[in-house]
Amino acid sequence: xxxxxxxxxxxxxxxxxxIMEQIKQRVAVGEWARGEEIPSIRQLAVALRVSVITVxxxxxxxxxxxVIVTQHGxxxxxxxxxxxxxxxxxxxxxxxxxxxxxLGILLGLTPEELTSRLRxxxxxxxxxxxxxxRL
Amino acid sequence: xxxxxxxxxxxxxxxxHFALENINLELPTGxxxxxxxxxxxxxxxxxxxxxxxxxxxxxxVHVLGHAMPAEQVAAKLDIGFxxxxxxxYKSATIAWHMEFIRSIYPRWDQSYAESLLQRFDLxxxxxxxxxxxxxxxxxxxxxxxxxxxxxxxLDEPTTGLDPVARHExxxxxxxxxADEERTILFSSHNTQDVEQISDQITFIDRGRIIDSDDKEIxxxxxxxLRLVLPPEATLPWLSGIVQISGSDRLPVLTTNSFExxxxxxxxxxxxxxxxxxxxxxxxxxxxxxxxxxxxxxx
Amino acid sequence: MNFSMVKRLxxxxxxxxxxxxxxxxxxxxxxxxxxxxxxxxxFFLGILLLVTVIIAVGGQLAVATMVSERKEQTLAFxxxxxxxxxxxxxxxILGNLLIFLVPWITLVLGSFALLMFPPALHLGLIPFVxxxxxxxxxxxxxxxxxxxxxxxxxxxxxxxxxxDGRTVNFKKLLGGHTLLSRRRHAGAKxxxxxxxxxxxRGQAV
Numbered sequence: 001x002x003x004x005x006x007x008x009x010x011x012x013x014x015x016x017x018x019i020m021e022q023i024k025q026r027v028a029v030g031e032w033a034r035g036e037e038i039p040s041i042r043q044l045a046v047a048l049r050v051s052v053i054t055v056x057x058x059x060x061x062x063x064x065x066x067v068i069v070t071q072h073g074x075x076x077x078x079x080x081x082x083x084x085x086x087x088x089x090x091x092x093x094x095x096x097x098x099x100x101x102x103l104g105i106l107l108g109l110t111p112e113e114l115t116s117r118l119r120x121x122x123x124x125x126x127x128x129x130x131x132x133x134r135l
Numbered sequence: 136x137x138x139x140x141x142x143x144x145x146x147x148x149x150x151x152h153f154a155l156e157n158i159n160l161e162l163p164t165g166x167x168x169x170x171x172x173x174x175x176x177x178x179x180x181x182x183x184x185x186x187x188x189x190x191x192x193x194x195x196v197h198v199l200g201h202a203m204p205a206e207q208v209a210a211k212l213d214i215g216f217x218x219x220x221x222x223x224y225k226s227a228t229i230a231w232h233m234e235f236i237r238s239i240y241p242r243w244d245q246s247y248a249e250s251l252l253q254r255f256d257l258x259x260x261x262x263x264x265x266x267x268x269x270x271x272x273x274x275x276x277x278x279x280x281x282x283x284x285x286x287x288x289l290d291e292p293t294t295g296l297d298p299v300a301r302h303e304x305x306x307x308x309x310x311x312x313a314d315e316e317r318t319i320l321f322s323s324h325n326t327q328d329v330e331q332i333s334d335q336i337t338f339i340d341r342g343r344i345i346d347s348d349d350k351e352i353x354x355x356x357x358x359x360l361r362l363v364l365p366p367e368a369t370l371p372w373l374s375g376i377v378q379i380s381g382s383d384r385l386p387v388l389t390t391n392s393f394e395x396x397x398x399x400x401x402x403x404x405x406x407x408x409x410x411x412x413x414x415x416x417x418x419x420x421x422x423x424x425x426x427x428x429x430x431x432x433x
Numbered sequence: 434m435n436f437s438m439v440k441r442l443x444x445x446x447x448x449x450x451x452x453x454x455x456x457x458x459x460x461x462x463x464x465x466x467x468x469x470x471x472x473x474x475x476f477f478l479g480i481l482l483l484v485t486v487i488i489a490v491g492g493q494l495a496v497a498t499m500v501s502e503r504k505e506q507t508l509a510f511x512x513x514x515x516x517x518x519x520x521x522x523x524x525x526i527l528g529n530l531l532i533f534l535v536p537w538i539t540l541v542l543g544s545f546a547l548l549m550f551p552p553a554l555h556l557g558l559i560p561f562v563x564x565x566x567x568x569x570x571x572x573x574x575x576x577x578x579x580x581x582x583x584x585x586x587x588x589x590x591x592x593x594x595x596x597d598g599r600t601v602n603f604k605k606l607l608g609g610h611t612l613l614s615r616r617r618h619a620g621a622k623x624x625x626x627x628x629x630x631x632x633x634r635g636q637a638v
Contacts (some may be wrong), residue, residue, distance in 0.1 A: 009327070012413065014354060046309045049302075051167065053334040057351050095398075102407055106363065188512055208435070208515045216513040222506040224449055235445060239438070239514060275510075 004031070007048055015050055019058040024067055024082075032078050038068060040075045138164045139197070140286050140318035141185060146194030148180060155180050155342045158194070162335065165315040167308070169329030169350075170322035171420050172339035178322040179218070181339065182290050185320070186216055199286055212240070215279030218290035222271070225264035229257055229274050233281070240282035248281035254303060269296045273304070280307060287311060289321035293328055301325075305332060330354075330416035338423050345427045346391075350416075357419045358393035359412040362386050362401060371404035373397055377426035389414075389422050434523065438516050442524035447532065450497070454532060457490040458539065465543045483544070487537055 005022045007015060026032040038044075041059055045052040059076060062068045070076045104114040143160035155177045162168050172178045183189040185198055187207025196203040201210040223232055229252075237243040252259060255273040266274060272295065279287060287308070293301045309332055311317050323329050329336060330350070337347040348356075356375075364370070364384050375392030390397070398408045414422070447454065464486060468479030512521060 009331075014351075014413070015331075016351065042313055042315060046313045049305050049309050049332060051332050051334045051350055052312065053166075053349055053351055095395075099408065099410075102402070103409070106407055186513060208517055211513065211515040214513070216509075218509055220506055221509040221513075223510060224507055226449060231448075235441075238441065 005044070005048060007050060016054050016058040016061065019044075019048070019050070019055060020062055020067075023058070023062060027067060027078055027082050034078050034080050034082065037075060037077050137161070140164045140199055141168075141320060142195075142197040143181075143185075144195045146181075146184060146191045146196060148184065148189065148192050150180075153177070153180075153342060155184075158344055160337065160344070160347070162318060162320055164318050165312070166334040167312055167319040167321070167332060168335040168337060169333035170320060170337050170339065171324075171326060171329055171416075172322070173424070176339045177342045178339055179290060182218070182288060182320075182322065185288060186211070186214070213285040215282055215284035215287045217272070217275045217279045217288075217292060219272075219292075219294055220290075221275055223263045223275060223278075226262065228260055228262050229266075229277075230259035232263070232274070232278055233259065236278050236282055242283040244281055244283055247283070248277060251277045251281060251307070254307070255300075269300045272296060273300065276304060276307070280311065285317055287317070287319045287321070289319070291323055292321055293323060293325055301328070308332065326415070326417035326420060336416070338420055340424045340427055343427075346423050353416070353419060354413065356393055357389070357391050357414045357422070359410075359414060359418075360388045360390065360397070360401065360408055361410040361412070362388065363407040363409050365405060368405045371401050371406050373400065377422050385409075389426075391419075391423070391426075435516065435520055438514070439520050439524045439527065442511070442516070442521065443528035443531070446524070446528045450532070453490065454535065457486060457535075460486050461540050461543065465540070468544075483540055487533075487540060490533065 004026070005019065007018055011018055023032070023038075027034075032038060039047070041055045042052055044050075045055045048055070059068065059070065063070055063076075066079055067082045068076050069079050100114070100118070104117075109117070139161055141160060141162035143158050146155065146158040146160075148155040153175070158177075158181060160181075170178055170181070180189065184191050184196060185203065187196075187198075187204035187210060190204050198210045199213050201207070203210060233248055237245070237248075251257075255270075255277060257270060257274055257277065263271065263274070272292070276289075276292065279289075289308075292308070293304055296304060305328060308319060308321070311319060321329075333350050335347065336350050336353055338345045346353075360373075361381070362371070362385070364386060366384065370379070370386060370388075373388060373390055375390045376388055377391050378389035379386060380389070381387035393411075398411065401408050461483075464479055464482040467475045467482065469475075471478065512518070
């Protein structure tokens with residue numbers, strides 16, 4: 001079960017975020033069912049060859065977000081009503097948007113110019129993804 | 136009161152051309168500490184003091200509760216030690232070494248040893264002199280692991296191993312930690328390995344500990360800020376700046392005490408933050424060392 | 434002093450040198466055979482071979498166990514076992530002494546056994562062998578102390594290993610009086626710190 005998680009070393013995001021994301025995906029898809037027991041922090045650390053402290057951090061964050069519940073001394077289970085809202089991504093998006101706005105101001109762009117630049121970037125991204133899929 | 140497997144307090148050791156100064160180290164039971172330092176920085180000396188093989192000039196050393204080097208025999212019964220320059224007896228077989236260790240350590244686990252033989256792809260009847268470097272390292276590790284030590288001390292355990300062997304060894308090391316009463320201290324040049332599996336990380340350079348902390352805290356504290364300064368503006372002051380690079384208009388600040396409030400602080404001081412980059416452990420180590428050395432010469 | 438560990442270390446050294454130790458027995462037997470059969474020429478040749486075998490096995494072999502341990506870098510492996518430098522040194526001294534004694538006793542006994550054979554020429558063997566044996570024994574002990582002193586000097590400034598700052602007390606270890614002059618020599622050597630021996634390395638990191 002836990003050997004399904006795959007950590008990518010080339011992914012520059014912090015490892016605990018990768019772990020959190022994959023656990024949330026498993027919960028969302030139903031592979032890790034509500035109320036079901038999940039591997040202990042140590043078990044997952046050993047399976048992933050990742051430090052215990054990293055897995056601990058991921059579990060703490062997941063508990064804060066309401067995705068899992070840790071029972072003291074008994075391990076962790078998937079929450080019966082897991083809140084899968086991507087709060088973390090929201091925060092990241094907000095930070096990036098702030099930077100975009102700041103750069104826009106620096107370049108002297110109007111809000112309309114900035115918006116059209118954003119749209120163009122989205123179009124490019126979607127186009128390249130479609131190209132990859134076709135390949 | 137934390138249960139510490141390894142405790143160094145104010146340890147110093149002088150040699151004619153090198154000195155280890157004021158080494159403080161705390162390794163809680165059940166964790167794994169990565170020890171990073173350049174060649175000649177003092178890693179091996181520290182490890183030898185830990186093993187009771189070298190007597191410190193000053194300071195207290197406790198390993199698994201035993202004072203070193205006075206109680207080294209009791210401590211070594213529970214320690215598995217592998218160093219990169221360690222060699223086994225060339226004319227003897229792996230099986231002979233296994234039997235030799237088995238006769239000394241009461242907690243030798245024969246079935247575990249045999250499964251390691253398989254996993255490490257070692258033939259017990261093979262003589263040590265016929266082994267490649269990687270096989271020799273794995274054999275020494277097998278001998279250290281199969282005695283089920285409470286503390287594993289490894290000096291460059293993955294140096295010289297091919298990627299597959301490294302992967303196997305890391306897996307075995309992590310498996311040791313499945314038991315939370317067991318602890319690992321390892322020194323390595325391979326910052327990627329250290330970054331991945333360590334709970335704590337310690338940097339050593341020129342005989343001093345230049346930083347020691349939880350890994351996640353290290354990775355959180357260090358950032359590179361890429362700024363854009365308007366012309367005629369001065370560099371914003373931030374806490375914990377270790378390096379300033381880039382150009383006058385496009386400086387890059389390396390800080391070891393990052394907080395997200397710094398971004399708006401920069402903005403308030405007139406600079407635009409173009410990017411906030413996280414840093415790999417290797418980049419953090421190099422920046423730490425360079426910053427530390429600059430401070431020493433100033 | 435953990436004698437079971439010392440015993441294990443001695444057995445380990447013997448195992449590693451097993452072929453040389455076993456090889457000395459037929460070599461000694463052949464030598465005695467030459468003395469027994471060869472008449473005058475055989476007698477002198479035999480004596481020479483006798484001494485050679487004793488020195489070769491007792492002397493060089495025993496030294497090799499110590500020098501090779503440092504050269505082959507197996508010292509780290511041994512000293513990481515649950516022993517102290519005291520036990521390590523004790524095992525070396527005792528082990529090497531016993532390695533030497535095995536062929537020595539065999540040859541001495543064999544030589545005396547030859548005395549059972551006529552002609553009377555063999556009677557000359559008694560003082561000869563007695564003096565030779567005592568001298569070589571003396572020589573080996575001196576060599577032993579010399580090498581141990583070297584080991585101590587080396588371990589004081591070892592590039593990789595150090596002892597705990599206290600030298601080994603020979604007297605206590607051998608449980609009585611050793612040849613005092615040899616001990617003084619060893620002590621002087623250990624304290625001098627001046628050494629042209631290749632056992633002495635220098636810098637530690």
